[in-house]
Amino acid sequence: MSILSRKVSRLLTVALVTSIALLPPVLRSVTRKPPNTQVAAQLDAARSEAYELARDAEEMTSLLNNDVSWQSHATVLNRIRDHVNNMGKILEKLQSERDEASPWQQEAIDRMVPLLKDIAANTTAAIEHLNQNQIRPVSEDYKEYLQQNADTAHALADMISSFVKYDRTRATLEALQDKIEMPHN
Structure with missing residues (x-):
C-alpha cells in the first residue's frame, strides 16, 4: 500500500x-418530534382528574361495605360521572391536538380512550341500576360495575402518571445527553 x-x-x-x-x-x-407543550399540559390535567376519579371510585366500593343509603351512593356516583365528563373534555382536546403531538404523547392519548370508555359505560350502568332500584344497592351486577370502575380508574391514573413521568425523565435525559455530546459546528 x-x-x-x-x-x-x-x-x-x-x-x-x-x-x-x-x-x-x-x-x-x-x-x-418534540413533545407538544399543550398536549403535555392536558396530560397533566388528565392525570390530576384521573387520580380524583380513582379516589372517588375507591370510595364508591367502600360504600358497599357500609350501611349507607342509596342517596349516598348517588352522591358519589354523580361525582364520578362529573370526573368522567371532565376526562372526556380533556380527551377531546387531546384528540384534537393528536397530530401535533409527539409519538409518545399520541400513544398516551390512544391508551386513554378504551379505559375512559369502560369507566363511562360502567358508571352509566351503575347510575341506571341505582335509578331503577332506589334501595341500598347490593346486587352483584352493581358491585361488579363499581369494582371494575375502581380497577380501571386506578389503571387509567397509573398509566397517565407513567407517561407524565416519562416526559419529565425524557427531558432530563435529553438535556444531559446534549451536555455530553460533541459541540455542533
Missing part, C-alpha cells in the same frame, strides 16, 4: 468516525 493510499485511507477513516460521532445528534434533531 502506498503512502498516498494510506493517507487517503486514514482520511476516510477519520471522516467516517467523525460522521458517525456526529450522526446521533443530527438524526435526533431530524427524527425527534
Whole structure:
C-alpha cells in the first residue's frame, strides 16, 4: 500500500468516525418530534382528574361495605360521572391536538380512550341500576360495575402518571445527553 493510499485511507477513516460521532445528534434533531407543550399540559390535567376519579371510585366500593343509603351512593356516583365528563373534555382536546403531538404523547392519548370508555359505560350502568332500584344497592351486577370502575380508574391514573413521568425523565435525559455530546459546528 502506498503512502498516498494510506493517507487517503486514514482520511476516510477519520471522516467516517467523525460522521458517525456526529450522526446521533443530527438524526435526533431530524427524527425527534418534540413533545407538544399543550398536549403535555392536558396530560397533566388528565392525570390530576384521573387520580380524583380513582379516589372517588375507591370510595364508591367502600360504600358497599357500609350501611349507607342509596342517596349516598348517588352522591358519589354523580361525582364520578362529573370526573368522567371532565376526562372526556380533556380527551377531546387531546384528540384534537393528536397530530401535533409527539409519538409518545399520541400513544398516551390512544391508551386513554378504551379505559375512559369502560369507566363511562360502567358508571352509566351503575347510575341506571341505582335509578331503577332506589334501595341500598347490593346486587352483584352493581358491585361488579363499581369494582371494575375502581380497577380501571386506578389503571387509567397509573398509566397517565407513567407517561407524565416519562416526559419529565425524557427531558432530563435529553438535556444531559446534549451536555455530553460533541459541540455542533
